[in-house]
Amino acid sequence: MNILNLVRENIKSLKPYSSARDEYKDATSDDMIFLDANENPFENGVNRYPDPQQNSVKDLLSEIKKVDKKNILLGNGSDEVLDLIFRAFCEPKEDNIITLPPTYGMYSVLANINNIENKTVLLTEDFQPKVEQIFEKVDKNSKILFLCSPNNPSGNSFSTNKVEELLKKFNGLVVIDEAYIDFSEEKSWLERLEEFPNLIITQTLSKAYGLAGIRLGVCYASEEIIAILNNIKPPYNVNELTQQKAIERLQKVEEVQQEIIEIKAERNQLLESLKEIDFINTIYPTDCNFVLVKVDDATKRYNQLIKKGIVIRNRTTQPLCENTLRFTVGTSLENERLLQALKEI
Template sequence: MKIENLIRSNIKTMKPYSSARDEFEDFEKEMVFLDANENPYENGVNRYPDPQQKSVKAILSKINKISENQILLGNGSDEVLDLLFRAFCEPNQDNVITLPPTYGMYGVLANLNAIENREIILKDDFQPDIEKIMKSVSERTKIIFLCSPNNPTGNSFSDESIVTLLKNFNGLVVIDEAYIDFSDKESWLEELNDYPNLVITQTLSKAYGMAGIRLGIIYGSKEIIAILNKIKPPYNINLLTQSKAIERLAKLDVFKNEIALIKEFKEYLLKQLLEVKFINKIYESDANFILIRVDNAELRYNQLVKEGIVVRNRSNQPLCDNCLRITIGTPEENNKLLNTLKLLPDA
């Protein structure tokens, strides 16, 4: 498979915008910057940020043992996912494959970019139906999106299924690993250089606890990243976001401790939920949330809201009738949830 065969024709020939900070990159020297029409009075944010976020990428490169030219950062994962559509999918011609129940933005971005979204519902065990996926692939299929661990189900997809797609699909296989840090499974980053069509997205919004700064990450071959760099907005990651990310990534010991606590709280919650009489099923989870099937999801959701607790009703998703998704909170929040659930009246 050649990546160049997947690129939109207009993207191949377009000339990218070159910002002032792209043309002069030596930030180490003490220079007088009169090139970007900035306000010259120093206030900490009067200058444009590094458009390539080199300091952040250097840290991520070291942590994940991935070359910096295989990393692109976006304004949340949503931006990097959107860039994939813009770079590789021809509007009103190409299609992508998604596997509901899954992250809803894949479908939203497909619609936004006028790309057909071929939905292949997961099997009853929430694993990909490889046979149906491959039968749905056409010569205009550019991307297959896999969310693993999956949202909202919480499970990881089998390695065998993913390898089968990587080896047999002549397009991009995008693995969304937003929740990978909560899983005992290894990231697919270790396989990145073995599969030219493998693309991995991650985020600082979940495990790193930085949802407010909106920093998404995409890892891929240097060829794929070069294409995405060609079309990304010039200053898509602001200075404050870069600074907070560097600060947080420097505290990996704190991060690892928080992950361990969240996983411990999840195990406690899983055991205690067994005592709630109207819960019909509790699904296994590799993420920082638990999917449960109850007698009446709408009723239970509204009852919890009245008690000051907000969970997510996922009943509108395939295979998720009467399912609620519960994020793992602090011990105090988890106990409030459990005490409330155990006291709710019968339907």
């Protein structure tokens, strides 16, 4: 596959903005006086522009994920990464994407913002892709297929065989959103990144790494795709404070892994305890840090829990999710309060 054939014509000829720190990269040198970027010269820790390529963060991610730096792009949250993909590869009013509801809602929002048609193919009743139906929707202008695995809001991972078939047969980009992969027993598709030139994997530091507040999203793809996205990203899209906090957290991998173990243990306990709630009809399998359940009346139960000071997510308006509620796995104390409230209502 020639990735350049998928790129918008105006993006192919785009000359990217060259920032001061792109032109002179050794911004950490103590021997240099920097009078090139019109910064305030008085040192306060953030008076200088941040590294536009976030090299220190990428060094750590490269080591942790066993992926070369040239295959990594960072964004102001995964949403910016996804938006960059739209803007690089989808021609407004002409191209289309394919999404598989119920899924992460930002795919359709970004399609609307970028004036791109969103073709939808519902998942099966057990939340797996319908491969044959997907290809019935594909046409010559189908640029991107979005797969959220583990899936939000259902919580399950997609069949490896189905995903592999889609990767091999789809003549566009396949974006696998792995925001929740750290909580799954399934292997990340990062291990097979080099097999598929059309594969893009997005991850985040918002979930397992506990950094939702700093908004840092990660994109893994071929060097060719990363270069295209780098050409159109804002020059300083990830601020200095975000980079510092990410570095601090990525240097504590053992601590993060321990938190993941605890969350998974709490999840397993929650799954067992929810079986005792009589108005819960179905507890769906999950590879995430949340649990989706089907109840008798989702809106009623949601409002009852709100009155008891517990905020969950009512997913009943989503396809295949009528009368479902989504519980994030909290601390042991938070989960006990949730279960107690469920028993009382």
